[in-house]
Amino acid sequence: MPSSACGATRSATSSKRRPRKHPCGVMTAARLRSALIHAADAIVAVAIAPRCAACAAVLDRPLQGPVCTGCWLAVRPLLPPLCRACGGMLPSWRTLSVETALCPSCRRRPGAIDAGRSLGTYEGTLREIVHAFKYEGRRTVGAHLGRRLRAESRDVIADARCVIPVPLHPWRRLRRGFNQAADLAQALERPVVHALWRTRATAPQTGLTAAARRRNVRGAFQLSPLLSRRMLGTWVTGQVVVLVDDVWTTGATLDECARVLKDVGAKDVRALTVARAAPPTRGARPKPDLF
Numbered sequence: 553m554p555s556s557a558c559g560a561t562r563s564a565t566s567s568k569r570r571p572r573k574h575p576c577g578v579m580t581a582a583r584l585r586s587a588l589i590h591a592a593d594a595i596v597a598v599a600i601a602p603r604c605a606a607c608a609a610v611l612d613r614p615l616q617g618p619v620c621t622g623c624w625l626a627v628r629p630l631l632p633p634l635c636r637a638c639g640g641m642l643p644s645w646r647t648l649s650v651e652t653a654l655c656p657s658c659r660r661r662p663g664a665i666d667a668g669r670s671l672g673t674y675e676g677t678l679r680e681i682v683h684a685f686k687y688e689g690r691r692t693v694g695a696h697l698g699r700r701l702r703a704e705s706r707d708v709i710a711d712a713r714c715v716i717p718v719p720l721h722p723w724r725r726l727r728r729g730f731n732q733a734a735d736l737a738q739a740l741e742r743p744v745v746h747a748l749w750r751t752r753a754t755a756p757q758t759g760l761t762a763a764a765r766r767r768n769v770r771g772a773f774q775l776s777p778l779l780s781r782r783m784l785g786t787w788v789t790g791q792v793v794v795l796v797d798d799v800w801t802t803g804a805t806l807d808e809c810a811r812v813l814k815d816v817g818a819k820d821v822r823a824l825t826v827a828r829a830a831p832p833t834r835g836a837r838p839k840p841d842l843f
Contacts, residue, residue: 602614602618604618604619604620605618605681605684605688605693606619606620606677606681606684607622607623607677607680609622617692618684618692618693619681619690619696623677623681626677627671627672627677627681628672629671629672629704630671630672630673630828633653635653635654635658635668636653636654636667637662637665637666637667638655638657638668638800638803638823639669639670639800639823640668642655657802657831663807663810664807664810664811664814665803665806665807665810665821665823667820667822667823668803668822668825669701669704669705669822669825670800670825670828671697671700671701671826672826672828673827673828674801674828674829674830681693681697682826685732686728686798691730691735694732694735694736695735695739697736697739697826698737698738701740701824702739702740702741708794708822708824709740709742709794709824712793712794712822713742713743713788713791713792714742714745714787714788714791714794715740715743715744715793715794715824716737716745716746716747716748716794716795716796716809717731717733717736717737717795717797718748718795718805719746719748719750719773719776721753721754722750732798733796733797733798734746734796736796736797736798736824736826737796740824742794745779745787745788746776746778746779747775747779747787747788747793747813748773748776749773749775749777749778750772751771751772751773754768754772755768757769757804757805761831762802762804762831765802765804765805766802766804766808768804769804769805770808771808773809784816788816788817788818789816790819791819792818792819792822793820793821793822794821794824795809795810795813795821795824796823796824796825797824797825798826799825799826799828799829800829801828803823806823
């Protein structure tokens with residue numbers, strides 16, 4: 553009997569285990585890693601003095617990317633009310649009804665895009681950041697832009713089956729080394745499907761009027777020959793899909809892509825871009841495309 557009681561006591565004692573303490577080494581490792589990163593940042597900043605791709609100031613934390621914190625903070629999102637079709641900013645009085653929740657361009661010429669959203673206006677700091685990403689090959693900028701775009705457009709991508717980057721012509725893709733739209737799409741936390749193919753190398757859109765842009769890209773896209781019927785049925789037909797590109801000017805390229813997707817049964821085609829540029833005025837001189 554005593555032995556039984558003793559055994560019970562020993563069992564009860566053993567069952568009351570002391571809470572395990574987290575080893576201090578975990579915190580030490582994290583702090584050590586942080587200290588090493590800060591030290592490496594300081595060494596690179598002093599030894600190489602790399603400059604911000606947007607403002608040209610010396611980077612305090614060059615290992616965090618080629619754009620300084622101040623420039624990222626200077627990028628302001630487009631503020632509502634927004635056009636329900638293209639995502640451009642509207643004066644508040646235009647949102648009194650569903651019919652008037654469209655910008656003048658979308659009311660005048662409805663397109664194939666059902667909803668659109670952009671991170672900000674294509675000017676100042678954001679323009680410099682996009683140029684660094686697109687033309688200088690600063691691809692780490694693309695991941696940061698994509699994450700910010702995702703945060704500002706959760707309602708647009710929430711029920712999307714997939715995101716589809718606007719393709720470059722194969723020759724331009726080869727010359728640039730990457731497709732900036734595909735890099736942005738990777739950060740949106742949705743399956744990326746390369747459903748479209750650019751069939752011809754169009755003239756640069758920069759400086760063209762809206763009508764000239766539409767003519768320039770007409771018939772320039774088709775379904776990718778690498779997209780099987782099974783993939784088409786899984787990802788596009790009857791689905792909500794989101795097109796991704798870097799800059800939205802008149803929407804001609806996005807609209808042409810959306811028409812191709814709707815022709816094969818896409819239920820809803822939306823569009824996301826990093827920036828919105830003001831449409832060119834009639835008589836403006838075309839600017840040469842960098843590459």
